Amino acid sequence: MIACYKGNIQIVKYLLSLKANINRKSVKGNTALHDCAESGSLEILKLLIEHGATMDVDSYGMTPVLAAAVTGHNHIVEYLIKLPHIVSRKERIAALELLGATCVDKKRDMIGALALWRRALHERYHGDGVPMPKPKTKQVAAYDYVVEISDPQALNDLMADPDEMRMQALVIRERILGPAHPDTSYYIRYRGAVYADAGKFNRCIELWNYALDMQQSMLECLNPMTQSSLFSFTELFSFMMGEEGKHTSRGRLVPPADVYEILRVFKKAVKEINHGNQSLSRLPNQDRDLTYLTRVTVITLHLASLLTRMLENRTISEDVQHEIHKAIFDLNKLGIRARLGRSLLHLASCRDVALLVKYPVCGFPSCHLIKVLLTVGADATARDDEGNTPLHLVALANPCPAKVVKYLLDGGAHLDQVNNNGETFASLLRCQQIHEIIDVTQYSSLKCAAAKVIKQFKIPYKGVVPQALEPYIEMH
Template sequence: MDLRTAVYNAARDGKLQLLQRLLSGRGREELDELTGEAAGAGTPLLIAARHGHLEVVEYLVDRCGASVEAGGAVHFDGETIEGAPPLWAAAAAGHLDVVRSLLRRGASVNRTTRTNSTPLRAACFDGHLEVVRYLVGEHRADLEVANRHGHTCLMISCYKGHREIARYLLEQGARVNRRSAKGNTALHDCAESGSLEILQLLLGCRARMERDGYGMTPLLAASVTGHTNIVEYLIQEQPAPPGPPAGLPRRGEEEEEEEQEQAAARAAGPRESCCPASREAAVEALELLGATYVDKKRDLLGALKHWRRAMELRHQGGAALPRPEPPQPVLAYGCAREAATPEELEALVADPDQMRMQALLIRERILGPAHPDTSYYIRYRGAVYADAGNFERCIRLWRYALDMQQSSLEPLSPMTASSFLSFAELFSYVLQDRAARGGPGTQIGFPDLMGVLCKGVREVERALQLPKEPGDAAQFTKALAIILHLLFLLEKVEASPEQQHFKHQTVYRLLKCAPRGKNGFTPLHMAADKETTSVGRYPVGRFPSLQVVKVLLDCGADPDSRDFDNNTPLHVAAQNNCPAIMNALIEAGAHMDATNAFKKTAYELLDEKLLARSTIQPFNYLTLQCLAARALDKNKIPYKGFIPEELEAFIELH
């Protein structure tokens, strides 16, 4: 164990005497190095603050000159928080004595992590009321600093159900109607967490029933999460909620801003009321709550009870509220339609499968295709069918969900990527199961795989049509890898000549986009790379794959394409010790003597112990052109501007 690790461990374990022996008598430069941040582990001061070792904290600051502001990585509940200052860690863990000590030693009360989380927000997250009171009451911590998602301290305390912290923040003037980046308010967070007492507190402080970026009110948010107590409170007739907490102070600027917001709201016309909800809002909330009872709580009788109430309310007073019907039955739902009469509703009791389709229909109608829950529960229902062996029904539902995601979400969204991966894993499982049984078994074939492959290529095309580069390079690489896995699986199913031609057309479309994964890898590089094998939790295809390489080459992939390190697919195949793939690339015209950025040929990268090194003879593939190009480069003979551009590229290849 080196000295730096020993210092870190002593600070973590609170061993002050050991730490003193390790650090005493050290010079300034050495102390700075030993108390600085270790790779991915934070500073000794940060880790001591996180574990509440007060004496160690004060020794490191007072005697060793450790910076009270130096951020680092710290672990909480299985999550790594990057750029966390010591004060944040102490506040998050609820160590009030350490918080006091750090602030007395000059720590900034509002210093944030990389995700813009303040020490106050950290204390609110885990419900450390005394730390919250101290940060705000004694050091005027800013209540309104939001994290990168726009979530404030009030929002997180409502979401986590910390009533007394929410009450205290409101008493200190926290803005009750502040919106996050996705448009939700503290009232939404409260409805999702199911805390009725905090919800009443917010309403008493003039919280408004706003719609978030998905069009969700707090009432609908409570229905989606299954908090019946919140739904019942918001839809029933009731007196006005209690007023704000006694003695609630108002800061001048915030009071003026709140009044301006309310004036603008009055000028814009009537808003949706908060208590009680309108009849239409109450009907939708009960219908959606019933859908949640089906899919989340697995309580079909409870769902039927809420749907009965919704139907009674919809037809109350003889004037039925209209309900939009889909223009045509959805095949993925078995062409089911929503029950329109009490008789049709009661008939669902005898058919649980129809009840499950009702839940999907209701959720899609109320939430719309863009809401994550709509496609999530379609996929969930498909997975249930797959577990029961009904793969055909599963694929129908999943394809419908994928169409929905591609029509309403940004290209390569995490949800869409998850859908593609699920398809690849399902197809792999079914084909392996069929092979193990030694017969045709489940009817999954070329059209199923090809349909998803086409959608995958379309997703890549959509991503590359954006005005900027794909935002997440890792996500884009994963999308390309999944496409290659689908190609791998396609090679395992029978296909007619027409189907093979269609497959080649689709692969050509992909190559025409010139997509690039990590380090500038083309699909051909990735097909020759063993790391392409890992795309999810379950095995799909195995790479390097000679079959996928051949398909790509047949469709026009450039065997001499370069990554960011000037490696050709031949270099990648050599690094992965794949002589069969190397031979396929050479036969397709790859230059055996092409060098990468480190002046290495593919042959030089081959494992010396590999038998293929003796069977692949580079001299058999050299031409006079290759030798001349290498001679020009080796002798540093100027050639640019004196020869055609095509020849310049050829020389640079060598």
Template sequence: MDLRTAVFTAARDGKLQLLAQLLASKSKAEVAALTAEKTDGATPLLAAARSGHRATVEYLLDRCGAAIEACGAVSFDGETIEGAPPLWAASAAGHLDVVRALLDRGAAVNSTTVTNSTPLRAACFDGHLDVVRCLVEHRADLEVSNRHGHTCLMISCYKGHQDIARYLLEKGADVNRKSVKGNTALHDCAESGSLDIMKMLLNYSAKMEKDGYGMTPLLSASVTGHTNIVDFLTQHAQTSRTESISALELLGATFVDKKRDLLGALKYWKRAMDLRLGDQDDVIAKPAAPSLIMAYDYAKEVNSAEELENLIVDPDEMRMQALLIRERILGPSHPDTSYYIRYRGAVYADSGNFKRCINLWKYALDMQQENLDPLSPMTASSLLSFAELFSFMLQDRAKGLLGTTVTFDDLMTVLCRSILEIERAVKQTQCAPDQIQLSKALAIILHLVCLLEKIPCTPEQDHLKKQTIYSFLKLQPRGKNNFSPLHLAVDKNTTCVGRYPICEFPSLQVTAILVECGADVNVRDLDDNSPLHVAALNSHLDIMNLLIKSGSHFDTTNSHRQTAVDLLDEKELARNVIQPLNHTTLQCLAARALVSHRIRYKGQIPEKLESFVLLHR
């Protein structure tokens, strides 16, 4: 073990005598360097504070001059927190004596992590009331929020720490403060089921505000299934009859899809129906649906107590009621609406009803693309689920199951929707697309193309398929490392896009159709690798031959001045299959001669030839 690691380990484990011995013979500069070094992202002081070794913390600060604000990485409950100062780590772990020692030596009480979490928030998260009091007494700011706009009061409410919430309120915490997404501490109580804290907040004049999705705390409780909150708030003076009806209906939908309790759902739907009907002169009718939805099997919402009673004999109809209610109340932009449509589709798929699944997933996908930002992880998840489902349906083990035929239209619809997602991303002007999400979307498209190649099609369908791929290539999308679709098609890493295998890459079939549809075989990534270089790295000789026959320049070099042959496996067989002399043109030789002899050619030859010469650097 080297000295740096030994110092860190002694500090982390609180072995003060050993630490002092290790540093005793070192100069002031050496001690400063050793205590500033990080091991696993943390300094010795940060590790000692995290572990609660007060004497070690004091020694590092008083005798070694360790930097009291030096941030690093610490782990809590399996999660790594980046940019945490020692005071934050001690507060999060509940080490009051260490917190006091740090504050007495001038630690900044409102210092934050990378996500803008303060020591006070860290103490609130895990319910360390004594640490909270100490920090507030040292003028910790109650209202500093993290990057999501969540305050200390909000996290205390969400985690159910009533004593901390009460203390913060007594000290003047803003009970109606809103997060980035518009939720308040009341929403956090509703989502966690903390009824006693909710009552306390209301006594401090908390208001029933709507969040960014239009959700009140009551609706939030309905979505999460906290019946104690729903029962309390439906009787509250701030809640209207209409709001109570919506909450009870939504809670019933939650019982169907989340709790899988159909009788419980009926109980709450009956309460909602009783409120709707009320007195004969004061009926609150359900709004008429604009149209019946094929994905829901053209189901209609029930409008009478008799229709409601009849649902018990038709569980499938109850599940459609839940989807209809959720879409009406939450709206298509709420994530739960499309999530539970997808969930219901997955249940149908598990039971072998693939057609119902596909119809529901298509409906959810349309909803996501109309309401979510381009390349949303939720949309990407939907597209990937389609690819995995189609892959399973095309496998031998699925044969014999009813309704497992994958149609050309189904695959083409999803492929077009996937390409639409790319088009939305590359055409947005506000910001550049997220390269990781874009790469994933591109990989999913290539898997869909691969699956589509396994489906028999008519000449008209084949033309449509190629026309669609041509339009996709015209968008010129680039993923991580500036990979084009052709780069991805010849790279083995494209195989790993989801939890389950879909298609194997490199794929000769996918490469061939991309080339046929106009993919540039000489396109370059950030390292100046062409698809031919990537195919060589993946040792796929058939793809290399295809690319060369399609016009890929055989002897062009990447940024490391390597040709594709240089990247091939050293096996003699591979080099014998790809014969350089068979693919080297006089043009290429001339370009290489200009480069190797450093002959000035710029301005002396046409610009088109200049770019050709540059490929042979």
């Protein structure tokens, strides 16, 4: 398989002389013939067929001829479709249609695509045997409700409407490959990105939502492809909020980001976190890898940060404000603990979890997000695996944002709460003094002072003070 993919015919010949299993399948179900088709090695492909290679399907139901069509290797497709003993009429039609879609999206060859689609139509209706009409497919809003063309004259008219031609390519690809194939959602997202570059943001958002829905329905939760889709939305909305009112490179005005569109994606992200967290909770502790859950949670918090920024910077109705608070409340209610045992409030308070987006409009610690998280019930005294509270993590920001510190303290955080290393907020500050950030006297109490004395002088207290006070003393 490796030799076929790399196009090394001498090694292939040598391995065949050693009676290598020519039709052996990989974990993903592909054969050496698939690897030839994907790499474009026609000479090796002919050699394999001469030695008895068969046209098997991989785990996505793809035959080598379809694999060649997806990657755009015309010469492989043309060779294989002339071999009726291994490629059926149905496969021939699908390969020509799929190769046409690849010409549109990968090669930007509209004339070549039309020629291939005409050949496929002729094969459907005038090939050997009874006609094979195109199966009816559902009309999709993201595709502008286009219907697959079955008439040669209508195909000719496509040259006057490149946009519909691109939608035809997406419809054809989804019908042949199916929603589970990664190329289906990849090219939907690619087409959306092209629209965004052209300033057609609504078209982009509609297509990306369709791809995200497809991924969430077909892929396992927290899949990297779904993560990538959510991250793309974060970048897009960040760009729109950061560049609003300016002109794109193509002269189009960047519109304001629609709060309902951000909410729409945010709720899908919360759904992804919920399902991912449930899946992980069914595993033994030693088998839980929180990497993907943490990444999706951070992406979701960036979307939440954009929403809460809108609360402060825009005049929006009370209904919308309520919906934003409700959506973030639903996220907080999940009780997510990411890597290092960090809560949502920990992540929102940590400088190091900020996403590397091209157009950051809100960094972490995120003042407005922290404010809303506290409003919907986040615990300001929660400790991570290292004993840090959100306040400890804020202290590591340079400079430490006074507004965030005040929100956390007003939300119940304690200035003198210690982490596992005995460090407090004040001792973790590097370039500032605590009095430069807040009025310490405003957030000091006799209770805290008494607890500190008990801990400092190691005065026995367990079983002496009321049991309800013991955790309070312990955290100082």
